[in-house]
Amino acid sequence: MFTGIIQTRGTITDIAETSHDTLALTIRAPKVLTDVSRGDSIAIDGVCLTVTEFTAETFTADVMVQTLNLTSLGTKAVGDEVNVEPAMAVTDRFGGHIVQGHVEAVGSVVEIEADEKWTRMRLSLPAHLAPYLIDQGSITVDGISLTVAGVSAQDAVEHYFDIFLIPETLEATTLGNAEVGTVVNLETDLLARHLARMIQFQTNEGK
Numbered sequence: 001m002f003t004g005i006i007q008t009r010g011t012i013t014d015i016a017e018t019s020h021d022t023l024a025l026t027i028r029a030p031k032v033l034t035d036v037s038r039g040d041s042i043a044i045d046g047v048c049l050t051v052t053e054f055t056a057e058t059f060t061a062d063v064m065v066q067t068l069n070l071t072s073l074g075t076k077a078v079g080d081e082v083n084v085e086p087a088m089a090v091t092d093r094f095g096g097h098i099v100q101g102h103v104e105a106v107g108s109v110v111e112i113e114a115d116e117k118w119t120r121m122r123l124s125l126p127a128h129l130a131p132y133l134i135d136q137g138s139i140t141v142d143g144i145s146l147t148v149a150g151v152s153a154q155d156a157v158e159h160y161f162d163i164f165l166i167p168e169t170l171e172a173t174t175l176g177n178a179e180v181g182t183v184v185n186l187e188t189d190l191l192a193r194h195l196a197r198m199i200q201f202q203t204n205e206g207k
Contacts, residue, residue, distance in 0.1 A: 046103055104188060
């Protein structure tokens with residue numbers, strides 16, 4: 001499990017095709033490797049991956065075809081920066097919200113409005129994710145725990161949500177490099193998805 005608080009920005013140093021449907025990503029991120037072990041979970045742009053090899057400077061993780069199809073990792077190239085968060089320890093502060101690292105879909109940046117002390121971004125999202133977003137709720141964008149500042153109408157033709165980013169977030173994460181058209185990984189709030197699933201199975205019998 002993760003919290004959506006990015007620990008560092010890493011750099012992809014190698015992409016190797018290990019089979020017809022699997023890639024091995026090698027990422028330089030020494031800040032999070034001081035106590036890493038094989039089999040540990042590390043989130044890359046919000047995608048939970050398993051460490052298969054590591055050095056003092058880099059770690060390698062396999063990315064399966066389903067992950068490549070559902071996320072932006074299939075579009076990455078050597079030299080690209082990514083957001084990195086190791087799995088949460090029991091003793092850690094819970095600074096964000098519950099993040100599984102199970103990306104549901106991708107969205108894209110459709111508007112950017114910059115101010116001296118904040119930047120507003122509007123991002124698109126697939127219609128099937130729209131019911132899980134509420135104003136002032138939580139959303140994970142490229143692994144970053146963020147607060148939803150506004151949502152599109154229920155009957156909107158194209159769904160979107162707004163986020164506000166402070167300079168610290170822009171500097172510490174890859175959203176500081178985002179521009180209109182940038183593709184991002186999305187994971188909606190786990191509690192909202194569980195609640196929606198429970199309601200789906202309820203009936204009105206006897207009511």
